[in-house]
Amino acid sequence: MHSRRRQWISAFIGLGLGLSWLGPQTAAAHERPATPDNIAATSLDACPVAGPSSFIDSWGDPRSSGRRHEGVDMEADRGTPVVAVRDGSAEFKRSNLGGNAIWLTAATGERFYYAHLDDWAGNSRRVRAGEVIGYVGQSGNARGDHLHFEVRPGDAAVNAFPLVDAACNLSVGRAPIRVVLGPLVR
Numbered sequence: 001m002h003s004r005r006r007q008w009i010s011a012f013i014g015l016g017l018g019l020s021w022l023g024p025q026t027a028a029a030h031e032r033p034a035t036p037d038n039i040a041a042t043s044l045d046a047c048p049v050a051g052p053s054s055f056i057d058s059w060g061d062p063r064s065s066g067r068r069h070e071g072v073d074m075e076a077d078r079g080t081p082v083v084a085v086r087d088g089s090a091e092f093k094r095s096n097l098g099g100n101a102i103w104l105t106a107a108t109g110e111r112f113y114y115a116h117l118d119d120w121a122g123n124s125r126r127v128r129a130g131e132v133i134g135y136v137g138q139s140g141n142a143r144g145d146h147l148h149f150e151v152r153p154g155d156a157a158v159n160a161f162p163l164v165d166a167a168c169n170l171s172v173g174r175a176p177i178r179v180v181l182g183p184l185v186r
């Protein structure tokens with residue numbers, strides 16, 4: 001409802017400026033899609049966390065400094081192995097926000113982001129799907145042990161929840177998924 005109203009407002013502004021067609025399209029381009037339709041553009045060959053984990057769909061939830069949550073927070077015990085979800089090139093990086101983090105780039109170009117690791121496994125290298133690349137922790141801007149995992153088919157992230165849900169329920173089995181009660185990242 002809100003976005004529709006914004007589009008109408010933009011339409012009127014656009015009319016006033018003689019940009020009646022550009023107005024609504026520009027507004028729409030800045031809206032964050034609630035459910036990206038390019039979710040089928042990629043897939044996971046392994047669950048990012050090789051062990052019991054719990055997670056919910058928190059796509060778009062508010063975070064500090066006006067940010068929106070662009071990943072899935074997979075709550076798991078500290079030290080639980082984290083694995084490559086695809087064959088590709090794993091680059092280990094450290095940042096204030098992500099702590100000990102990994103960018104995994106698949107041969108087909110999709111990128112996967114792992115954050116808040118307790119530690120890495122080895123060094124940056126080419127990896128195979130399922131290979132251990134780190135361990136769950138709470139480094140960087142995290143509260144509580146969990147893996148923050150993002151899927152980026154292109155420049156923008158898409159909601160990783162459906163992909164993670166499918167991959168992890170296959171590889172972990174039918175362990176019950178606990179509901180995370182509070183946000184794990186500020």
Ligand SMILES: [Zn+2]
Nearest residue numbers: 071073148185
């Ligand atoms: Zn997160």
